Amino acid sequence: xxxxxxxxxxxxxxxxxxxxxxxxxxxxxxxxxxxxxxxxxxxxxxxxxxxxxxxxxxxxxxxxxxxxxxxxxxxxxxxxxxxxxxxxxxxxxx
Numbered sequence: 001x002x003x004x005x006x007x008x009x010x011x012x013x014x015x016x017x018x019x020x021x022x023x024x025x026x027x028x029x030x031x032x033x034x035x036x037x038x039x040x041x042x043x044x045x046x047x048x049x050x051x052x053x054x055x056x057x058x059x060x061x062x063x064x065x066x067x068x069x070x071x072x073x074x075x076x077x078x079x080x081x082x083x084x085x086x087x088x089x090x091x092x093x094x
Contacts, residue, residue, distance in 0.1 A: 011035060014079070016035070017079055018079060019031055019032050019035055020032060020077070021077035021078070021079060023061075023065070024075045024076075024077040025075070025077060027065045027068055027069050027075070028065070029058065029061050029062055029065060032061075033054070033058050036054045036057070036058070037054065038053065038054050039052075039053070039054070040053065040054045040057055041053075041057075042057045042060075047060070
């Protein structure tokens with residue numbers, strides 16, 4: 001897959017989830033980072049404030065991955081399909 005430098009390239013939801021899962025398996029954020037736009041934003045119930053830039057998020061995720069490495073913690077990510085409640089369609093999930 002090509003990173004976002006080629007502005008005409010669009011990744012699918014499955015591609016994006018696969019890239020994220022690879023990052024968790026390898027504990028290497030470089031491929032994931034290459035696909036994020038500069039105005040990327042991130043929010044989570046486990047993070048106190050929203051992150052409103054690629055740089056801010058990458059600093060956060062690098063530290064998180066480094067902590068996983070240092071503590072020899074196990075991380076497991078698997079692609080699946082989650083049925084949407086009361087919906088006809090299904091969502092890809094990680």
